[in-house]
Amino acid sequence: MTRRVAITGLGLVSPLGNTPEIFFNALMAGKSGIRRIEADFAERLDTKIAAQAEFDPLQHFTKHKASSLDRVSQFALYAAGQAIIDAGLDMERVDKSRMGVYLGTGMGGAASVEEGYVRLYRDSAERLKPFTVLMAMNNAAASQIGLEYGLTGANLTYSTACSSSSIAIGEAFHQVRHGYADVMLAGGAEALLTFGTIKAWEALRALASEDKGNASASCKPFAADRSGLVLGEGSAIVVLEDMELAKLRGAHIYAELTGYGSGNDSSHITQPSPAGQAAAMRAALHCAGLIPSEIGYINAHGTGTPLNDPAETAAIKLAFGEHAPNIPVSSTKSMHGHLMGATSAVEFVACVLALTHGAVPPTINLQNPDPACDLDYVPNVGRRGVPLRHVMSNSFAFGGTSGVLIASRVD
Known part of the structure; x- marks a missing residue:
């Protein structure tokens, strides 16, 4: 059995804004989200530019909830909630055994890992935060989405470096197309703008040099004077549904995957x-x-x-x-x-x-x-x-x- 797969919801946190429409309008306007890094460690970097998301977790989560989530999970939870609302899904009526989460990430809870190392090796702490493992593990973001909505369908995390979230979306497509699920939340999340991660990328010599006239113009794909990539952070989640079921409930369908x-x-x-x-x-x-x-x-x-x-x-x-x-x-x-x-x-x-x-x-x-x-x-x-x-x-x-x-x- 093969079924058509509808895209019915979009959610996003990005360096260009935190809704899909704001994001796309910025793209069409040629707006850059790349700027000088705003962090205490910036002066210790050779590469002082990045594409940072403007995201205050306390606007979206309680202080207690935010403190138990790495930034990568905060991004993913916000984008997933946005996608569910955009899709018009009634979570009280969805068959949660037929709805799952496939998420891609390269480094998972990078900030939590780094914070743990800093506390142990620089500050000589005797113990770490109790939730360190649960915040740092690569599958934390996908698991947090499943827990938030009580989803008991397949929940998997893909880590294939830069292609992680396309693989997650593609494999979720197979889940719906071949009848293993009716609805899937699929996408990716990343929050790796930490001192250690950026220094590691510097060592690889893959990062762009800052444009001397305009930091926001530092990423120059396909240009003769390109010098490398610019690290960014954020999340995007799409809702994938069986096309017939989406039409039956009168969903807005963006496109077909x-x-x-x-x-x-x-x-x-x-x-x-x-x-x-x-x-x-x-x-x-x-x-x-x-x-x-x-x-x-x-x-x-x-x-x-x-x-x-x-x-x-x-x-x-x-x-x-x-x-x-x-x-x-x-x-x-x-x-x-x-x-x-x-x-x-x-x-x-x-x-x-x-x-x-x-x-x-x-x-x-x-x-x-x-x-x-x-x-x-x-x-x-x-x-x-x-x-x-x-x-x-x-x-x-x-x-x-x-x-x-x-x-x-x-x-």
Whole structure:
């Protein structure tokens, strides 16, 4: 049995705002959420820029509740609640045994882990917070969502670095499509803007240099003068439902999730493989029953690193052949940064809203294109009035795991 899968709810915390519409309006305006880091440890960093979310947990949780949750779980719970409300789900009537949670994260409760190490090794504390393990574990965010709503369906956490949340959404798609669940909350969350995490990324030499004239312009995907990625934080959750059940209850349907492709390059732990990425795109097209010319927009992985951008350009050419130059492709990371395990969920929300609004967000800071990145990367200014029917979201990761999603218009 295979069923059609509807997208009926969106929830989001991001460096560009904490509702999907505010987020998408900022994308279309070419607004950047990248700025200088506001933290006590910032002066000890070589890289002092990041894409931080403006999120006060005490506006959404009691003081007691907030203190028992790592920032990553706070993000995820808020985004999940927003998505449920947006979908119009009556949680008193939903069959909770047929509703589950699939969430992606790269580092889980990074802040709680780091706080524990600081207390032990710097402050010589004899004991840690009682909830340290429960706040730090990678599955904490997904578990907290399940507990909040009493969901007894499948609850799984995926950690495949940058593609974590696209894998989570894709696997949740399978749950609904093949009848294992009627409703799934799926997406990702990440909150890793800690001193230790940023220093580790500095050591890897993958972070962008701060633009001397404008810190907010530091992420430059597909540009000749790009220098690396900019770390971000946030969460995005989508509600996936059996299409017939969604229609029966009169739900607003944003789009249909039609395609999902994944695979592993198995070539190098950090260097991207165009062949592996192209294979995931082809798999998503095959799953959706589409041909390359039917894709109207691609939200690129587009990190702004020297290796990623030409590799993804080559991968799109491999997957789409002669149609590749005709497809608008943009990297919204130029505005919201790289949210690691949450980034592909945030970008999938951008794709769904691009589809519903008929609007393609830009790649900002693309003043000096790299000749090796010669596709239509929608430089600097978004496009409205675009008749989109099928859109693709690309996500590729350290370790080689690719996740590609396709959303389609529902007439």
